[in-house]
Amino acid sequence: MQSAQGFVIETDRLTKQYPGVRALDDLSLRIPAGVTGVVGVNGAGKSTLIKVLLGLLPATSGSARVLGLDPATQGAEIRSRVGYMPEHDCLPGDVSAADFVMHMALMSGLPRTAARERTSEVLRHVGLDEERHRAMGGYSTGMKQRAKLAQAIVHDPSLVFLDEPTNGLDPRARDDMLDLIARVGSDFGISVAVTSHLLGELERTADHIVVIDAGCLLRASATSELTHTTGTVLVEVLGPAGSDRRFGQALVDHGLQAWPAGEQVQVRIDHPEALDVVRDVAVDLGLGLVRVQEIHHTLEEVFQQGADA
Numbered sequence: 001m002q003s004a005q006g007f008v009i010e011t012d013r014l015t016k017q018y019p020g021v022r023a024l025d026d027l028s029l030r031i032p033a034g035v036t037g038v039v040g041v042n043g044a045g046k047s048t049l050i051k052v053l054l055g056l057l058p059a060t061s062g063s064a065r066v067l068g069l070d071p072a073t074q075g076a077e078i079r080s081r082v083g084y085m086p087e088h089d090c091l092p093g094d095v096s097a098a099d100f101v102m103h104m105a106l107m108s109g110l111p112r113t114a115a116r117e118r119t120s121e122v123l124r125h126v127g128l129d130e131e132r133h134r135a136m137g138g139y140s141t142g143m144k145q146r147a148k149l150a151q152a153i154v155h156d157p158s159l160v161f162l163d164e165p166t167n168g169l170d171p172r173a174r175d176d177m178l179d180l181i182a183r184v185g186s187d188f189g190i191s192v193a194v195t196s197h198l199l200g201e202l203e204r205t206a207d208h209i210v211v212i213d214a215g216c217l218l219r220a221s222a223t224s225e226l227t228h229t230t231g232t233v234l235v236e237v238l239g240p241a242g243s244d245r246r247f248g249q250a251l252v253d254h255g256l257q258a259w260p261a262g263e264q265v266q267v268r269i270d271h272p273e274a275l276d277v278v279r280d281v282a283v284d285l286g287l288g289l290v291r292v293q294e295i296h297h298t299l300e301e302v303f304q305q306g307a308d309a
């Protein structure tokens, strides 16, 4: 279920005041279905936002809708339709993932047979098939994060909140977790709101990015809009040593802006025929064109530019 306008989450001037700290400050945002990255430095207000949206914390002022429901009065209903993976370790060490996830499935109201089937399905999905009967106290951080993800989606929610799911993971486990999150969206059709304090991390995974700073909305946009093309391409040619330099010089002689980038050449594509010139120059010099790749801004660059402006 979504709101009449098709947003899974909407907030209007949402404010949360803790004693001495305004964690959310007049925050108005709209999050569509799909995978959305909620990005902000530590202390920006991400966890507070999730807790208010789940109806676990009352807002000081303003309003919100989650799947069209009001967290202030319909928290229990929201929590039955929304999954939540908390940031911190909250798993009982002496219980197996299979028992824990099954318990969470039963708690959410699934009948026993459906709960058992769904538990196997989600544990397989998160890659905890083999180890599911071992006590979770002996799990690695990556395995614990997977078990937390499994319990968040076991009741087949329409939306899931994942609070810093890559925290404490090494780069390989982090990439695996990000792939898994993308598949929660695509394979199960569950909308995802995932937080991170690392700007670049959700670039590949999220369809939309919301950036929060000191409880305020800094930016909200489709990821593709934020990381739009830089108008340059990276070209790799195949030929004898020094071919890249000869190629770059020839492009400049043909009126293009080109400069070296390692052993490749970066070329500004500022008119539609520029790519034809790149191809023709390579042919003229007898060089093979190995690849021509569009360069996109990274999210870090986009926000660095914003900060410098």
Ligand SMILES: Nc1ncnc2c1ncn2[C@@H]1O[C@H](COP(=O)(O)OP(=O)(O)OP(=O)(O)O)[C@@H](O)[C@H]1O
Binding pocket: 018, 019, 021, 022, 023, 040, 041, 042, 043, 044, 045, 046, 047, 048, 049, 164, 197
């Ligand atoms: N229960 C609380 N009482 C007082 N201040 C709090 C409380 N919980 C959070 N805060 C403060 O509110 C601000 C926002 O915290 P929040 O945990 O929502 O941020 P965050 O973006 O999730 O960061 P992190 O990833 O570090 O948890 C911080 O300044 C934090 O210290």
